[in-house]
Amino acid sequence: MNKARIRWHILVFLAPAVLVYTAVMIFPLFNTLRLALYTRIEQERVFAGLDNFRTLFFDPIWAEQFWNALGNNFWFFLVHMLVQNPIGIALAALLSHPRLRFAALYRSAIFIPTILSFVIVGFAWKLILSPIWGIAPSMLDAVGLKSLFAPWLGKEEYALTTLALISVWQFVGIPMMLIYAALLTIPEEILEAGEVDGITGMPAFWKIKLPLILPSIGIISILTFVGNFNAFDLIYAAQGALAGPDFSTDILGTFMYRTFFGFQLQLGDPHMGSAIAGAMFAIILLGVCIYLFGIQTRMRRYQL
Amino acid sequence: MNKARSNPLNTVMMHGALILYTLIALFPVFVILINSFKTRKAIFREPLALPDADSFSTIGYETVMKQGDFFLYFQNSMVVTVASLFFVLLFGAMAAYALSEYRFRGNMLMGLYLALGIMIPIRIGTVAILEMMVATGLVNTLWALILVYTAQGLPLAVFILSEFMRQVSDDLKNAGRIDGLSEYTIFFRLVLPLVRPAMATVAVFNMIPIWNDLWFPLILAPAEETKTLTLGSQVFIGQFVTDWNAVLSALSMAILPVLILYVIFSRQLIRGITSGAVK
Incomplete structure (x- = not known):
């Protein structure tokens, strides 16, 4: 083949994807980071260097909101890691049990919340937890725990955790499916070898299966991290853009939306919005890098 | 299959846990769907009851369609x-x-x-x-x-x-x-x-x-x-936040298309995830 010839078909095959991806994803991403360095003075766009970030991190009014949103976001993530992923793993372990009947049925049913939109999930739980309707209090009453009921979504100290648990309820299907898939790839011989040595039941899970699915747990953790740090929809659907009560459920996504579009009396500010997007970008990038270089490369993988 | 890994008590407990979680997963969807077919009174009086001849109403859906x-x-x-x-x-x-x-x-x-x-x-x-x-x-x-x-x-x-x-x-x-x-x-x-x-x-x-x-x-x-x-x-x-009939009906109408799509494609979806396409 003549090497100097340009193989046009390669270009034709690559061009549409590369063009759309570059124009709508990569370029705006960098443009947003660039916009974060500007500010608006009397309708003019002026270069401001790192002023926006300085305002965001240190100006008393902004900093309080920013650190509040960031702290809430970490708590949101922590609840997912501590509740969603263990439940997902437990369900997957049960489902992958050989000869379990109706496994496909359970699997499909438990996955249903995951396919619903945040709007549905947010409102549905809002109604169920609402003291006006009274489903939650009367159900607690039935088991004698009525005194535990509180308007969870309306109380500052519970609202964020409640929302995080609603999100866990919705997304538990994803770790369940991924772990289930990983458990299915474990060869039967290994488990049988364990049995010969007398390792069955729970010890078999802890000593044989769990080490083998660690890489999948790593992937789930980073997916959870990225998903949580750009979450927005559930909080917006359930609590509105103000992330009430008193900003106690504000996370970076809602904070950015409010800043960008404005709310009530405050005007929208695309430049501060970009600065928050920049901070989100840095956090997500940091998380992904920690995972890729700190965790994934050190994880022991077993050849199956 | 050997005996070591299947004892009946374990099987019962496993099914118990899975049924419990399935109920938790489906309960909110179920509550929304049944209440969307009830009168306002019935929604509040007996939220967990199925709609019967007395409490059946499609007033919520009518509002949604009109508005x-x-x-x-x-x-x-x-x-x-x-x-x-x-x-x-x-x-x-x-x-x-x-x-x-x-x-x-x-x-x-x-x-x-x-x-x-x-x-x-x-x-x-x-x-x-x-x-x-x-x-x-x-x-x-x-x-x-x-x-x-x-x-x-x-x-x-x-x-x-x-x-x-x-x-x-x-x-x-x-x-x-x-x-x-x-x-x-x-x-x-x-x-x-x-x-x-x-x-x-x-x-x-x-x-x-x-x-x-x-x-x-x-x-x-x-x-x-x-x-x-x-x-x-x-x-x-x-x-329409105060019109419970309309809200519940709108939610049901948003749930149904996704649910139908899921029933059609769930096998493909689950096979896709479990075939390791996302590894």
Whole structure:
């Protein structure tokens, strides 16, 4: 083949994807980071260097909101890691049990919340937890725990955790499916070898299966991290853009939306919005890098 | 199967745990659906009872039909989802083919470049995306959404599809070349049909996030005539928040299409996830 010839078909095959991806994803991403360095003075766009970030991190009014949103976001993530992923793993372990009947049925049913939109999930739980309707209090009453009921979504100290648990309820299907898939790839011989040595039941899970699915747990953790740090929809659907009560459920996504579009009396500010997007970008990038270089490369993988 | 791993008590406990969790997963959906068919009084008096002759009412659905343009919203969601999936699959498969089939300078680099987007959410670029859509006049059109979702879906699509395309036999493609087929014909007539299962997986993966997205419809296309079902129900519920019949009916109407899609595609979806396509 003549090497100097340009193989046009390669270009034709690559061009549409590369063009759309570059124009709508990569370029705006960098443009947003660039916009974060500007500010608006009397309708003019002026270069401001790192002023926006300085305002965001240190100006008393902004900093309080920013650190509040960031702290809430970490708590949101922590609840997912501590509740969603263990439940997902437990369900997957049960489902992958050989000869379990109706496994496909359970699997499909438990996955249903995951396919619903945040709007549905947010409102549905809002109604169920609402003291006006009274489903939650009367159900607690039935088991004698009525005194535990509180308007969870309306109380500052519970609202964020409640929302995080609603999100866990919705997304538990994803770790369940991924772990289930990983458990299915474990060869039967290994488990049988364990049995010969007398390792069955729970010890078999802890000593044989769990080490083998660690890489999948790593992937789930980073997916959870990225998903949580750009979450927005559930909080917006359930609590509105103000992330009430008193900003106690504000996370970076809602904070950015409010800043960008404005709310009530405050005007929208695309430049501060970009600065928050920049901070989100840095956090997500940091998380992904920690995972890729700190965790994934050190994880022991077993050849199956 | 030996005895060591199956004792009846364990089996009962396993089913117990799974049934309990299944109930937790389905209960809210069930409550919303049954109450949407009840009168206002019955909703509050006996929220957990099934609708009977006495409490049956479709007043909520009537309000929704009269006040909200749910058919238009549904149609918009359909158009956006189907068009985005079409472009993700077509462009994604073409790029995946170029990356997996040909050796050229920058192949690796291009693959990495396209894979960047798997981990970085496109939402970070929202401010500039909106600015660009305003500048090009695409704001408040369905095209804005289609473009964004196409860009968002491409990285994972290219990644998954190129894995699968590497497995298509070289002999087949070379046989085509000897018969004088052009590279395009080889791609469309020989390779695409062979990776159809992988395409279905990619489609199902992308379908749900696109259909359910609230962020981009809210920001790029909030006009009445371009509202998607997700945004439409969000706005509708916000306005009718005290009309419980209407809210419950609107929620049910938003749940049903997804549920139907899920019943049709669940096998494909679950096979896609469990076949390790996302590893």
